Amino acid sequence: MNSDAPRATFRSMEESTAQDWAAIGQQFAPFAANLPDRVLAHLKLLDGDYGGFPIDRLQHSLQTATRAHRAGEGETYVVAALLHDIGDTLGSYNHPDIAAAILKPFVDEKTHWIVEHHGIFQGYYFFHYLGMNRDMREAFRGHKHFEDTTRFCELYDQAAFDASYDSAPLEFFEPMVRRVLSRPINTVYKAVGEAA
């Protein structure tokens, strides 16, 4: 971030001018280009965060992504697997929404749906131990992405708590994160990025 760069001078957006927005628009591309760094930095906040689980949340994320990668899933899917729990730090009561929102501009609709709903689908494996209904996901039975979300949890997410698993390190996934998060396919700001 360059605090010496030209800045807009308006007091309210109502009085803003094309010149103001040219100054703001110039800052957009370099800021957006650093998104992968911000996301990776935030993912690292999960390091050492066990929350009572057998492995910490960063290791769980790496293991989920590694399992998906080794099973032959595509790059976008693997990045989604890596980031699926990134919302644990700020979204204590709705963590899937955070990852889904971060990924939304960069992934297909199915991958977004899987990430957004993985919490309820994963609940099949433990909600009953917390006095909840393990079949809460049945409310989505028949949805076009029901089976794929069930599969994500079964093969990758619920299976990724093995302390002896040889997960790939974060550095292995970094180039994938950088590629996926630099190709927005679904955003109202797409034209701005292309023009900048």
Ligand SMILES: [Fe+2]
């Ligand atoms: Fe999760």
Ligand SMILES: [Fe+2]
């Ligand atoms: Fe998870």
